Amino acid sequence: QKEVEQDPGPLSVPEGAIVSLNCTYSNSAFQYFMWYRQYSRKGPELLMYTYSSGNKEDGRFTAQVDKSSKYISLFIRDSQPSDSATYLCAMSVGSGGSNYKLTFGKGTLLTVNP
Amino acid sequence: SQTIHQWPATLVQPVGSPLSLECTVEGTSNPNLYWYRQAAGRGLQLLFYSVGIGQISSEVPQNLSASRPQDRQFILSSKKLLLSDSGFYLCAWSVQFQDSFTDEQYFGPGTRLTVT
Numbered sequence: 042q043k044e045v046e047q048d049p050g051p052l053s054v055p056e057g058a059i060v061s062l063n064c065t066y067s068n069s070a071f072q073y074f075m076w077y078r079q080y081s082r083k084g085p086e087l088l089m090y091t092y093s094s095g096n097k098e099d100g101r102f103t104a105q106v107d108k109s110s111k112y113i114s115l116f117i118r119d120s121q122p123s124d125s126a127t128y129l130c131a132m133s134v135g136s137g138g139s140n141y142k143l144t145f146g147k148g149t150l151l152t153v154n155p
Numbered sequence: 156s157q158t159i160h161q162w163p164a165t166l167v168q169p170v171g172s173p174l175s176l177e178c179t180v181e182g183t184s185n186p187n188l189y190w191y192r193q194a195a196g197r198g199l200q201l202l203f204y205s206v207g208i209g210q211i212s213s214e215v216p217q218n219l220s221a222s223r224p225q226d227r228q229f230i231l232s233s234k235k236l237l238l239s240d241s242g243f244y245l246c247a248w249s250v251q252f253q254d255s256f257t258d259e260q261y262f263g264p265g266t267r268l269t270v271t
Contacts, residue, residue: 049196073258084161084245084262085199129199133258141187141206141249142214143260147198 044068047130047146056155060117064130064146067111071132071144074106076115079127079148088128089115092135120153127151157182161246161263169271174219174233176266178246181227186248188229189260190221193243205229206251241270 047064054060062076073092077085089104091097097104105114113132117124127148158181168174180186190202201214203221211221218237222230229246244267247260 075259077262082243082265082267084265087259087261090259131260135258141189141204142201143258145199147196 044144045130045132045146048149049147051150051152053152053154054120056120056122056153058120058153060120060124060151060153062115062117062128062130062149062151064113064132065111066113066132066144068132068134068144069108069111070134071111072135073133074104074113075131075143076102076104077129077131077145078124079129081126085129122153122155125152157248157261159246159248159261159263161244161266163266164264165267165269167269167271168236170238171235174231174236174240174268176231176244176246176268178229178231178263179227180248183227183248183250185226185251187251188223189247189249190229190231191245191247191262193245193265194241199245202231236270238270241268243267 045066076089078088079085091104094106094108101118103116127150129148130146131143133143160179188205191199192202193199203211203213205211205223208223219233243265245265246263249260
């Protein structure tokens with residue numbers, strides 16, 4: 042079983058739709074969770090960061106973490122064509138010691154059609 | 156504010172030729188630095204990370220090497236490229252605090268390498 046599973050898509054939605062992107066993980070030691078957005082041929086850009094179960098909102102984006110189910114989600118409200126990108130989830134143990142690594146999902150390709 | 160630079164942006168090299176990719180970070184001191192490779196359908200693969208000058212940890216055995224000659228400079232090298240080295244190479248940095256650390260990593264624009 043892979044540590045982080047993410048549906049690769051592609052996911053195609055009309056403009057204005059609510060988008061739900063999801064990742065599941067198997068390592069219960071993961072404590073910190075991130076979502077990155079990557080436009081074609083560009084480096085990933087950090088979108089959201091959270092370390093507790095529950096919801097965190099930033100504009101049209103909401104990150105949700107359910108540690109009991111080992112499941113994280115990113116919701117995009119009122120999706121725009123400019124949201125078309127690959128979305129990567131990432132997580133880490135966050136031991137504060139020698140573990141500096143992030144474990145990434147493979148990414149979900151999202152297209153928002155005008 | 157912090158910025159991260161990578162060059163070159165694109166590179167086409169023949170098999171067996173050497174490689175040198177450079178990454179520099181501005182606006183922060185003593186960052187953690189990372190090299191990743193992203194191949195189609197395979198996600199982000201961590202190649203090397205560094206917590207200080209001259210301190211390099213390798214994640215994947217291969218014909219690549221990394222060096223950190225200065226605090227904010229990270230270099231990825233190879234003596235002889237293989238076809239399988241083709242991919243999108245990303246440098247990233249994160250803040251390093253003594254006794255704790257933050258997990259957020261910030262990526263550069265990447266170098267697209269094609270080995271022919």
